[in-house]
Amino acid sequence: MHFNDHVKHTLRIYGRRADEVHLFLDRFFPKYRISHRRLLHHRLGVQLIVKKLGEKARGPAELHIVDDLGCVPDTWLDHDARVVYLDPGDDMKQEEDLILLYGLETYNRVRTGLALP
Secondary structure (H helix, E strand, O other): OOHHHHHHHHHHHHOOOOHHHHHHHOOOHHHHHHHHHHHHOOHHHHHHHHHHHOHHHHHHHHHHHHHHHOOOOOOHHHOOOOOOOOOOOHHHHHHHHHHHHHHHHHHHHHHHOOOOO
């Protein structure tokens, strides 16, 4: 979904545009194109955006992700590969960005299947 479509849908549902939410969630699009969704389009991404923008960001963030994916996956490992696919060469760069976003401890917990704190 394009930015303007996200904004219109959020305005209709929440009565506000929430531009900052949509810009935050799609900030990796220029770097990764469609696979940008792997970095922030999941429950951990919602937690991160709420931490940065406040609780008011939760609903618009979840709506944005559902509009793009049909659901809100728990982590980047739970994406449907038919919807969020990696271009060759993006995998290692995205792994580095995931560590920068969530920290090494959370990254390792997700990768090994351990419960998150």
